[in-house]
Amino acid sequence: MTTETRRAISKAASALRDPRWSRDAACQYTDPELFFPVGQSKAAQQQASEAKAICMTCPVRTTCLEWATETGEQFGVLGGLTQEERWRLVRVRPRSQGQAMDRCIEARDQIQEWRKARMTQVDMAVALNVDRSVLRAALQRFDRDERKQQELEAAA
Numbered sequence: 175m176t177t178e179t180r181r182a183i184s185k186a187a188s189a190l191r192d193p194r195w196s197r198d199a200a201c202q203y204t205d206p207e208l209f210f211p212v213g214q215s216k217a218a219q220q221q222a223s224e225a226k227a228i229c230m231t232c233p234v235r236t237t238c239l240e241w242a243t244e245t246g247e248q249f250g251v252l253g254g255l256t257q258e259e260r261w262r263l264v265r266v267r268p269r270s271q272g273q274a275m276d277r278c279i280e281a282r283d284q285i286q287e288w289r290k291a292r293m294t295q296v297d298m299a300v301a302l303n304v305d306r307s308v309l310r311a312a313l314q315r316f317d318r319d320e321r322k323q324q325e326l327e328a329a330a
């Protein structure tokens with residue numbers, strides 16, 4: 175493990191010691207290294223999935239994700255997202271509702287995965303850095319598209 179990763183673990187662990195978090199953090203009794211997969215190997219991806227699964231059960235996930243994005247935390251799975259997912263999704267806040275909708279549409283597959291994992295709309299909006307109203311409209315649009323697709327398939 176690199177020094178940078180160790181520093182990130184220690185920083186994340188310090189944040190988790192904040193009493194507002196630590197009492198409820200789902201990762202408090204797990205090995206912190208689980209949350210810092212190194213590289214993109216299959217083993218690292220599996221490790222990230224395991225960490226994300228713990229985040230999905232975490233009652234302070236939104237706070238954790240907000241902290242990770244506000245502080246620009248660069249390493250590790252935090253708030254249910256890997257660093258790459260956070261970089262991609264929150265680097266720039268969309269300037270208009272149209273841009274925010276475009277971001278939701280681009281992240282459609284990711285959003286559908288989150289829905290399957292029962293991630294809340296609040297958490298999804300934080301992860302995407304878009305207003306909840308835009309996310310809600312995007313979800314309605316996805317549902318409409320899916321219904322249309324099912325109708326077409328049924329009629330075929």
Ligand code: SF4
Pocket residue numbers: 190199200201202209228229230232233234235236238239251252253254
């Ligand atoms: S969201 Fe994940 S990393 Fe953050 S406190 Fe919860 S379990 Fe830990």
